[in-house]
Amino acid sequence: xxxxxxxxxxxxxxxxxxxxxxxxxxxxxxxxxxxxxxxxxxxxxxxxxxxxxxxxxxxxxxxxxxxxxxxxxxxxxxxxxxxxxxxxxxxxxxxxxxxxxxxxxxxxxxxxxxxxxxxxxxxxxxxxxxxxxxxxxxxxxxxxxxxxxxxxxxxxxxxxxxxxxxxxxxxxxxxxxxxxxxxxxxxxxxxxxxxxxxxxxxxxxxxxxxxxxxxxxxxxxxxxxxxxxxxxxxxxxxxxxxxxxxxxxxxxxxxxxxxxxxxxxxxxxxxxxxxxxxxxxxxxxxxxxxxxxxxxxxxxxxxxxxxxxxxxxxxxxxxxxxxxxxxxxxxxxxxxxxxxxxxxxxxxxxxxxxxxxxxxxxxxxxxxxxxxxxxxxxxxxxxxxxxxxxxxxxxxxxxxxxxxxxxxxxxxxxxxxxxxxxxxxxxxxxxxxxxxxxxxxxxxxxxxxxxxxxxxxxxxxxxxxxxxxxxxxxxxxxxxxxxxxxxxxxxxxxxxxxxxxxxxxxxxxxxxxxxxxxxxxxxxxxxxxxxxxxxxxxxxxxxxxxxxxxxxxxxxxxxxxxxxxxxxx
Numbered sequence: 001x002x003x004x005x006x007x008x009x010x011x012x013x014x015x016x017x018x019x020x021x022x023x024x025x026x027x028x029x030x031x032x033x034x035x036x037x038x039x040x041x042x043x044x045x046x047x048x049x050x051x052x053x054x055x056x057x058x059x060x061x062x063x064x065x066x067x068x069x070x071x072x073x074x075x076x077x078x079x080x081x082x083x084x085x086x087x088x089x090x091x092x093x094x095x096x097x098x099x100x101x102x103x104x105x106x107x108x109x110x111x112x113x114x115x116x117x118x119x120x121x122x123x124x125x126x127x128x129x130x131x132x133x134x135x136x137x138x139x140x141x142x143x144x145x146x147x148x149x150x151x152x153x154x155x156x157x158x159x160x161x162x163x164x165x166x167x168x169x170x171x172x173x174x175x176x177x178x179x180x181x182x183x184x185x186x187x188x189x190x191x192x193x194x195x196x197x198x199x200x201x202x203x204x205x206x207x208x209x210x211x212x213x214x215x216x217x218x219x220x221x222x223x224x225x226x227x228x229x230x231x232x233x234x235x236x237x238x239x240x241x242x243x244x245x246x247x248x249x250x251x252x253x254x255x256x257x258x259x260x261x262x263x264x265x266x267x268x269x270x271x272x273x274x275x276x277x278x279x280x281x282x283x284x285x286x287x288x289x290x291x292x293x294x295x296x297x298x299x300x301x302x303x304x305x306x307x308x309x310x311x312x313x314x315x316x317x318x319x320x321x322x323x324x325x326x327x328x329x330x331x332x333x334x335x336x337x338x339x340x341x342x343x344x345x346x347x348x349x350x351x352x353x354x355x356x357x358x359x360x361x362x363x364x365x366x367x368x369x370x371x372x373x374x375x376x377x378x379x380x381x382x383x384x385x386x387x388x389x390x391x392x393x394x395x396x397x398x399x400x401x402x403x404x405x406x407x408x409x410x411x412x413x414x415x416x417x418x419x420x421x422x423x424x425x426x427x428x429x430x431x432x433x434x435x436x437x438x439x440x441x442x443x444x445x446x447x448x449x450x451x452x453x454x455x456x457x458x459x460x461x462x463x464x465x466x467x468x469x470x471x472x473x474x475x476x477x478x479x480x481x482x483x484x485x486x487x488x489x490x491x492x493x494x495x496x497x498x499x500x501x502x503x504x505x506x507x508x509x510x511x512x513x514x515x516x517x518x519x520x521x522x523x524x525x526x527x528x529x530x531x532x533x534x535x536x537x538x539x540x541x542x543x544x545x546x547x548x549x550x551x552x553x554x555x556x557x558x559x560x561x562x563x564x565x566x567x568x569x
Contacts, residue, residue: 021218022426023324024113024450025311028075028222029304030068030125030229031410033334033402034419036301041261041404043245043253044298048309049328049423055433056326056425057479060266061440061521064332066417066494067410068158069127071331071443072224076128076147077106078447078458078471080491082554088495090130090158094563097554100130102142104463109450110148113220116456121206122149124199124224127158132167145172151209153202154224155195159366162195162226162233162300163388166363178359178372189310194235196227196300200307204314211318220450223311227304230339230393231367232385234299239386242298246291250277253294254401261404265436272405273526281336281396286381289345293394294401296385322427325453329443330420334402336409339393345383348375367391407527413492413499414508414527429453430480437479440501442490444473452477491549496559500546507542512558516543 035041039053065071069089070081077084082097083106090100102108110120122144129142144152156167168175170182177183177193189197203223210219246253258274261267283290308328315321352374361372368388370376375389385392399409403416410417422441424430451458452475462468474485492499496512504522509515518532518539532539550556 020323021117021455022428022453023219023221023315023320024118024453025221025223025315025324025326026075026109026446027308027311027326027328028072028124028224029301029328029330030224030226031332031335032228032301032330033399033404033416034406034421035257035261035404036228036330036334036402037305037421039264039423040266040421041257041264042301043256044242044301046301046305048305048312052308052312052326052328052425053423053434055427056423056430057432057435057437058266059422059424059441059479060436060438062329062420062422063418063440063442063490063492064330064420065443065492066332066413066497068229068331070494072126073102073128075443075446076108076222077102078109078444078473079106079469080444080472080553082493083469083472086128087493087555090127091562092130093560095554095557095560098560102128102147104466105469107459107462107468108147109222109447110144110220111462112148112447112451112458113454113456114148115459116454117217118454118456119210119214119217119219120149121151121203121210121219122154122222122224123152123202123206124154124222125158125226126152126154126156126224129156132157140172143169143172149222151206154199155226157366159226159229161231161363161368161388161391163193164363164368164372165195165226166366166368168363174362176360176362178361189306190235190237192235194233194303196225196303196307199223199225200304200310203307203311207311207314207318207320211320215318218454225304225307228297228300230335230337231391232293232296232300232394233388233390234296234303234386236386238299238303239296241302242295245298246294249287250282250397250401254404257401257404267405267525271521271523271525273528274405275526275528277397277400281400283381283395283397289382289384290395290397292384292386293392294398297394297398299386325424325426325429325449327425327446327449328421328423332410333406333412333417333419334399334409335393336396336399337393338395340379340383340391341381341393341395343380345378345380345392347384348378348387348389405526408510411495411497412510413494413497414510415525417497418492418499424476424480426480432480432482435482439476439479439485440487440490441476441485442473444471445476446473447471448473448475449477451475489545489549491546491553493550493555493558498546498550498558500542500549502542502545505538505542507539507546518542
């Protein structure tokens with residue numbers, strides 16, 4: 001009786017009632033910059049995300065890890081990525097922080113919430129296991145169903161064609177998008193397979209199926225879009241809406257974004273600099289081609305936003321919208337990688353020169369060798385992005401636009417690599433409609449937030465008695481009411497790029513041998529004025545603090561080789 005009274009008191013005082021626990025929907029996009037959605041300054045129309053922002057909170061200083069799979073590992077577990085076993089990518093480098101697999105000393109949000117009565121669903125990109133060619137069920141030990149999700153539709157691998165993705169999986173088995181009896185063209189949003197649509201359509205299905213079969217339980221839904229990761233693939237109907245939008249060029253588009261960000265109150269002119277885009281990043285001889293890349297990129301984001309709109313409609317249609325916490329964020333900054341941009345490309349040659357693939361063919365390649373209807377893959381400058389037989393990224397100049405007004409890109413831990421929008425929307429509990437929140441946060445906070453709002457208990461042991469590392473994050477719930485969060489520091493490391501932020505002081509280095517740079521984020525968010533020589537004692541203090549973190553969190557040694565790999569020089 002005494003325990004029941006204590007539990008009831010806790011539920012009442014925290015505002016969380018067992019019969020009315022919120023659903024939780026976390027939406028993660030891929031390879032997008034800080035200014036790429038409308039409510040953060042973009043010219044790309046994202047009305048559905050903008051609507052969530054209008055009625056929710058937008059965070060101005062939220063962070064990811066700077067790379068896709070470390071971000072996913074960190075977000076899912078509430079730990080820094082090395083603590084979860086994924087300090088780099090999906091390769092085993094012989095050290096606990098660099099196994100390329102979620103370890104058994106962490107739990108996913110799904111694993112943490114299921115004992116509290118939550119149903120758990122995922123649609124989209126997984127990318128926290130190296131086992132993409134499983135030979136047995138044991139090889140699937142870190143697939144979504146084995147890490148707490150009741151249902152899964154998506155890809156195990158981290159990238160691929162939007163028209164023919166590799167490792168496409170329903171629940172626990174690979175499927176072909178063209179021989180899937182459970183998702184046929186008449187069920188697809190546009191009558192043809194396009195992965196962004198498929199991710200959204202399955203999220204919608206999970207909302208409806210849950211309402212019909214498990215409506216008395218709350219649910220956790222993780223929606224991991226691959227938009228707008230390369231290759232630049234989009235439906236022609238969406239590309240057409242953006243044709244000509246980028247005729248003014250890189251600098252003009254970036255200047256307009258910067259002006260909009262200022263007018264929105266997202267940034268201040270006093271602490272940001274809209275520094276010039278590097279001339280070497282602009283392929284002037286191929287402007288029409290690179291303009292097309294950005295038109296397709298915009299279409300990919302547009303399509304994703306449409307999918308978010310359908311998910312919102314499903315929540316409204318099932319009466320769940322007001323009692324659902326929705327968070328939208330991105331896995332890293334804009335991507336300056338040169339994928340598919342080398343050499344000179346060509347137009348499609350008719351007729352198709354390769355044998356069409358059968359409907360039941362399982363695509364094994366990240367970049368297919370051909371389209372399903374027999375056209376060989378085209379890359380290089382001049383090959384116009386968009387259709388299934390192209391494999392091209394949008395490059396450094398457009399990535400600089402995406403990251404306005406920040407330095408660097410995906411991979412790095414300067415602001416351009418790690419700054420992300422975060423929109424939080426929950427009508428029943430968030431009453432700060434349309435407000436900005438400047439609280440520094442990190443995606444490790446999303447586990448703590450889910451535990452907080454659900455009333456779940458974060459386990460001390462799991463996976464057959466394995467000790468579980470304590471959460472690193474802080475619940476965002478106090479910010480929903482305009483309160484502050486007491487935080488010591490936020491840390492980063494990826495590929496030797498490393499940083500620590502304490503208050504407004506940020507110490508950051510580029511590369512394992514790069515020197516420490518010091519910035520006052522309050523006065524220099526664009527990281528243009530290095531204070532390290534002026535404040536050597538602060539550098540020393542912050543560097544020692546980062547070192548202590550690195551030693552306890554499985555970060556060291558920096559950039560380890562794979563066992564047996566040639567030693568780096």
